Amino acid sequence: DVKVTQSSRYLVKRTGEKVFLECVQDMDHENMFWYRQDPGLGLRLIYFSYDVKMKEKGDIPEGYSVSREKKERFSLILESASTNQTSMYLCASSSPLGNTIYFGEGSWLTVV
Amino acid sequence: DAKTTKPNSMESNEEEPVHLPCNHSTISGTDYIHWYRQLPSQGPEYVIHGLTSNVNNRMASLAIAEDRKSSTLILHRATLRDAAVYYCILTPGDKVIFGPGTSLSVIP
Numbered sequence: 001d002v003k004v005t006q007s008s009r010y011l012v013k014r015t016g017e018k019v020f021l022e023c024v025q026d027m028d029h030e031n032m033f034w035y036r037q038d039p040g041l042g043l044r045l046i047y048f049s050y051d052v053k054m055k056e057k058g059d060i061p062e063g064y065s066v067s068r069e070k071k072e073r074f075s076l077i078l079e080s081a082s083t084n085q086t087s088m089y090l091c092a093s094s095s096p097l098g099n100t101i102y103f104g105e106g107s108w109l110t111v112v
Numbered sequence: 113d114a115k116t117t118k119p120n121s122m123e124s125n126e127e128e129p130v131h132l133p134c135n136h137s138t139i140s141g142t143d144y145i146h147w148y149r150q151l152p153s154q155g156p157e158y159v160i161h162g163l164t165s166n167v168n169n170r171m172a173s174l175a176i177a178e179d180r181k182s183s184t185l186i187l188h189r190a191t192l193r194d195a196a197v198y199y200c201i202l203t204p205g206d207k208v209i210f211g212p213g214t215s216l217s218v219i220p
Contacts, residue, residue, distance in 0.1 A: 004155075033208065042199070043156070043210035059209070090155050094208070101148070101208060103155030 003027075006091050006104035013111050019078040021107050023091030032074035033092040033101070034058075034066060036085075043090065049074055050096070081111045116200045121215040124190045132185040132214055134200030139180050144203045147174065147185045149196040150213070156199060159185065190218045 007022035025032065031050050035043040035058075045058030047066040055066050063085060067075045074093075078085055088108050094101040116136045124130040136145065144163050148156040160167055160174045162183075167174040173186040187194055197213040 035210070040212065042212035045209060048208075092155075092208075100158045100161070101146070101156075103157070106153075106155050 004091055004093055004102050004104040006089075006107045008107050009105065010108045011110070013078075013081050013109065015082060015111055017078075017081050017111075019081045019109065019111075021076040021078075021089055021091075021109070023074045023076070023093075023104060024072050025074075025091075025093040025102070026072065027093060027095075027102065028071065029093040029095050029102075030071070031094045031096060032068065033094075034064075034074065034076045035090045035092065036060070036087040037090060037106075038087050046076065046089075081109075083111050085109065086111045115209070116202060116211060118198075118200055118211070118214045120212065121217070123217045123219060124187075125219050126192060127189050130187040130190045130194070130216065132187075132198050132200075132216065133182065134184070135182045136200070136202055137181045139202055145174065145176060145180075145183050146201050146203060147172070148199045148201065148210075149194075150199070151193075151196050156210075159198070190216075192218050192220065194218055 004025045013019050033048045034046045037043050044060050049055045049068045065077045088106050090106050091104040092101050118134045146161040147159040150156040160172050162174045175184045195218045197215050199213045
C-alpha cells in the first residue's frame with residue numbers, strides 16, 4: 001500500500017515556538033504538497049515542491065517555510081507559531097501531471 | 113489557475129444514485145479532472161479521474177462533457193459510508209488547487 005506519513009497527529013505548541021511538521025512518502029514521488037484545512041475554507045495550498053531542494057509558494061505561504069533535502073521527505077516549518085495557525089495540516093504527494101495525489105492522515109496543530 | 117465550481121452541499125437517500133456536478137469552464141487541454149473525497153478526521157482519498165472519456169471504477173463513474181467544461185461524479189448506490197466532502201479538482205501543471213468541496217449527506 002502506498003503511504004504518506006505525517007510525523008505527528010496532534011500537537012499543542014505555544015505562541016512564538018518554532019514548529020516542525022514532517023512528512024515522508026514511500027512512493028518515490030517527485031511532487032509533494034502542504035495544505036492547511038479550516039472549517040468552511042476547504043484545503044488551501046501553503047507550499048509545494050516538485051523536486052529535491054525546489055519549492056514554490058502556494059496560496060497562503062506567509063508565516064511558513066518548507067524544506068526538502070531528500071526526495072521522500074517534505075517538512076513544513078512555522079518559524080514563530082501564532083494562534084491563527086491553529087489548524088489541520090495535510091501533506092500530500094504525487095507523480096507529475098495527471099496522476100493520483102496521496103494524502104497523509106493530517107496533523108492537528110493547536111497554538112496556545 | 114484552473115478553477116472549479118460546485119454546490120456547497122447535497123443530500124441523497126441511501127441506496128439511490130447520486131450525481132455530483134462540477135463546472136470547470138477554464139479547463140485547458142492538458143488538465144486532468146480528479147475527484148477526491150474526505151471522510152471526517154481523515155485526509156482526502158482518491159475516487160476517480162479522467163481526461164476526455166467517461167471513466168468507471170469500483171467506487172464511482174465519471175461523466176465528462178464533450179467540451180470538458182463540466183463533469184459529474186456518479187455514485188450508483190449511495191451508502192452511509194459515502195457521506196463525505198467531495199472535491200473536484202484540476203491538475204494544471206504541478207500545482208493542485210482544492211476549493212471548499214461539496215458536502216454530501218446520505219439519509220438512511
